[in-house]
Amino acid sequence: MIKKITNISDQGIICDFGEEVNKDINKKVISLFNYLKEKSNNDEIKGIYNIIPSYNKLVVHFDLEKNNSHKIKEIISSIDLKKLTTSQSGKTWTIPVCYDDEFALDLENLTKSLKLSKEEIIKTHLETEFYIYMIGFMPGHPYMGDLDKKLFTSRLQSPRVQVPIGSVAIAEKFCIIYPYLSPGGWNIIGRTSVKLFDTKNLTNPCLFSPGDTIKFKKVNKSELK
Numbered sequence: 001m002i003k004k005i006t007n008i009s010d011q012g013i014i015c016d017f018g019e020e021v022n023k024d025i026n027k028k029v030i031s032l033f034n035y036l037k038e039k040s041n042n043d044e045i046k047g048i049y050n051i052i053p054s055y056n057k058l059v060v061h062f063d064l065e066k067n068n069s070h071k072i073k074e075i076i077s078s079i080d081l082k083k084l085t086t087s088q089s090g091k092t093w094t095i096p097v098c099y100d101d102e103f104a105l106d107l108e109n110l111t112k113s114l115k116l117s118k119e120e121i122i123k124t125h126l127e128t129e130f131y132i133y134m135i136g137f138m139p140g141h142p143y144m145g146d147l148d149k150k151l152f153t154s155r156l157q158s159p160r161v162q163v164p165i166g167s168v169a170i171a172e173k174f175c176i177i178y179p180y181l182s183p184g185g186w187n188i189i190g191r192t193s194v195k196l197f198d199t200k201n202l203t204n205p206c207l208f209s210p211g212d213t214i215k216f217k218k219v220n221k222s223e224l225k
Contacts, residue, residue: 001081005073013069015058015076021173026133029053030211031084032076036060045075051104053210054134055143063112066224068165083111090132090211097168097218103221106156106169110187113153122218124148125189130175130214135206140197141209143206146171154187159185166191168216191215193224 002014015032017025033053040048047066052059062072099107099122108117114121130144137143147170155171160183163169167178169186176186179196196207208214 002032002076005076007069010069011064013057013060013072013076014025016062017056017058019029019056021055021133021145023131023133025056026086026131026141027211028081029056029058032058032079032081033210035079035084036076045072046070054136083126090209090213093208093212093214094217095194095214096204096223097190097192097216098219098224099190103164103167104189105167106187107189110151110153110189116150121189124150125170125175126218127214128166128175128216130216132208132210132212132214133174134210135208136184138180140206142177142196142212142214144175145173147175149173153187155185156187159183163188164191168192191224192216194214 001017002015003018005018006014008014017029017221033045036045036048036051039045040051047063048060049063050061060072089207093109101107107121110116110121111118122149128148131146132142132144134143136143151170152173153171163178163182165178165181167188169178169184169188171186176191177196178184194207198205198207
């Protein structure tokens, strides 16, 4: 349930579901996100122009000429989250990943810190069904949990200035895919060729959505397209 609703600006509020990061709480965040998005699109709630879900928070931005924080808070407080069902069912994706040494830049070091073989790390990663908690950091960038505890690891002490596009990486209890060439400090274990954000798709440029699930499929370098 929502712990508190507070202002973050004169045109924004944040719905705080607590500090825990788990699937049950995130599903409540996504349910509220979908509900508010639907009501806003149908013009049943006036003035909302941006809604941003995260692990356990939901930010709502609104137009002051059409609504105000007091009314938005009243609307959200009156919603019975127990009765909400997500209007959009999460999709299930199978994503190809190549674990060859040239792509798995940190796999060798992980074998030492985790005391596991490369084969066991790869097998454990492939057996995990990942749940997308949120999209953030950059367009199309998924934060996926929950990694098997055997693979829990810290971020790099010195982040890379450039991480190759499509890099699949892990840190703590999460797995991510870098949609663009960018800085990054996560442990890179492979690479995919799947395009996560398409600027030409004006309707829905982001491939994944919060609430989707992902399974990785091991492929050879020649199979990456």
